[in-house]
Amino acid sequence: MSRKMRVCSGWKRLLFCLPLVFLLPHLISVSKLQQQITSPDLHTNKPQKSNHLILGPAAGVGLADRLQCQGIRALNRTQFSSFTDASTYRDRISFVTVFTMYNSSVNGQNSEKFRHLVTIGNTSYNKVERSLAILDVFINFIQVSVPRSNIIILTDPSSELPVHRDRVVMNPIQGEYSRDKLMLQRIRSYIAFLETKLEENSQVQGSKNHYIFTDSDMAVVGDLGQFFHDFPNFHLALTFRNNKEQPLNSGFIAVRGTAEGMTRAKAFLQEVLKVYSSKFMKASRMLGDQLALAWVVKSEPSFDARMFTKKHPFLHEVSGASVLFLPCAIYNWTPPEGAGQFHGMPLDVKVVHFKGSRKRLMLEAWNFLKSSSDNDISDMLCLVLSSGRTKYDF
Numbered sequence: 001m002s003r004k005m006r007v008c009s010g011w012k013r014l015l016f017c018l019p020l021v022f023l024l025p026h027l028i029s030v031s032k033l034q035q036q037i038t039s040p041d042l043h044t045n046k047p048q049k050s051n052h053l054i055l056g057p058a059a060g061v062g063l064a065d066r067l068q069c070q071g072i073r074a075l076n077r078t079q080f081s082s083f084t085d086a087s088t089y090r091d092r093i094s095f096v097t098v099f100t101m102y103n104s105s106v107n108g109q110n111s112e113k114f115r116h117l118v119t120i121g122n123t124s125y126n127k128v129e130r131s132l133a134i135l136d137v138f139i140n141f142i143q144v145s146v147p148r149s150n151i152i153i154l155t156d157p158s159s160e161l162p163v164h165r166d167r168v169v170m171n172p173i174q175g176e177y178s179r180d181k182l183m184l185q186r187i188r189s190y191i192a193f194l195e196t197k198l199e200e201n202s203q204v205q206g207s208k209n210h211y212i213f214t215d216s217d218m219a220v221v222g223d224l225g226q227f228f229h230d231f232p233n234f235h236l237a238l239t240f241r242n243n244k245e246q247p248l249n250s251g252f253i254a255v256r257g258t259a260e261g262m263t264r265a266k267a268f269l270q271e272v273l274k275v276y277s278s279k280f281m282k283a284s285r286m287l288g289d290q291l292a293l294a295w296v297v298k299s300e301p302s303f304d305a306r307m308f309t310k311k312h313p314f315l316h317e318v319s320g321a322s323v324l325f326l327p328c329a330i331y332n333w334t335p336p337e338g339a340g341q342f343h344g345m346p347l348d349v350k351v352v353h354f355k356g357s358r359k360r361l362m363l364e365a366w367n368f369l370k371s372s373s374d375n376d377i378s379d380m381l382c383l384v385l386s387s388g389r390t391k392y393d394f
Contacts, residue, residue, distance in 0.1 A: 171193065334352070
């Protein structure tokens with residue numbers, strides 16, 4: 001009896017384990033598949049940013065008012081290929097940018113992230129050196145295009161920037177320069193700067209010093225004195241694009257250097273700061289200032305937002321200031337984003353904005369211009385136009 005029970009018990013174990021014999025290989029396969037899905041190696045299949053220039057077809061082929069390129073050779077010439085000397089205008093222009101450095105401590109120097117190098121031409125840069133190289137090229141373009149202008153860098157007093165250039169001035173302004181608050185601090189720094197200029201009574205009899213507040217990843221490639229001359233009554237200027245959510249780009253703000261111009265511009269920026277702080281702090285790291293700018297402008301009862309679909313400058317009264325709206329396609333052209341890029345590059349482009357991952361392209365463009373025997377700005381712009389749609393490693 002006991003032997004029969006042991007036999008039955010053995011058969012029961014066999015019957016119980018039999019499904020496992022078939023299921024076990026399947027479970028192992030699923031486990032391996034799960035490991036493959038969660039493996040870091042899977043991310044290597046994602047598109048990687050390029051570490052060298054990739055030339056493609058240049059947009060705007062056949063359009064008469066657009067730059068025409070054959071490779072990196074311009075078939076026509078931009079309007080300001082030969083830069084206009086600033087002496088053409090009696091008034092002077094100063095460029096103002098906010099810049100600070102992060103991870104610049106000794107401990108930061110030893111971090112793995114800090115040691116990551118990027119090579120451009122014959123030079124390799126770590127993360128901090130890349131930022132300083134961009135600032136240096138920003139200065140280079142201005143000093144070539146508007147040689148008599150001054151450049152003012154608004155910075156954290158604790159940030160010791162190794163920048164020693166003619167006509168470049170460091171202006172420390174106390175504030176909060178953390179990454180999360182930098183855009184907010186930028187507006188505060190602009191306001192503090194204008195307050196200082198008003199207190200100094202910087203206006204000189206018979207001439208004025210206008211101010212253009214820009215991002216440091218911009219290249220001035222054309223004449224920026226003309227619109228101050230053509231529109232003599234505006235207080236500040238903003239750049240616009242045909243974008244419903246973000247029609248204004250904060251990377252370029254011009255202020256007329258009169259007492260009234262600076263006073264009205266300061267009051268306008270204070271209103272933007274108020275809206276920014278109350279409504280858009282969740283977007284403080286990136287887009288809060290642009291959203292606040294759009295809010296202030298669109299809140300003006302008489303303002304028609306359909307004006308942002310136009311291609312030409314226009315004036316409008318906003319918050320007590322006469323605001324000149326300039327098209328991004330000319331004064332804030334961005335490869336590959338921004339108004340007009342899919343239709344090529346306008347022949348009268350004045351400023352190229354190397355936003356986001358295009359900063360490598362800014363350094364490449366300057367190296368190309370510097371190595372060119374005739375300093376041909378149009379050929380350089382063909383390089384930018386043909387390369388702009390690639391994601392680079394900055």
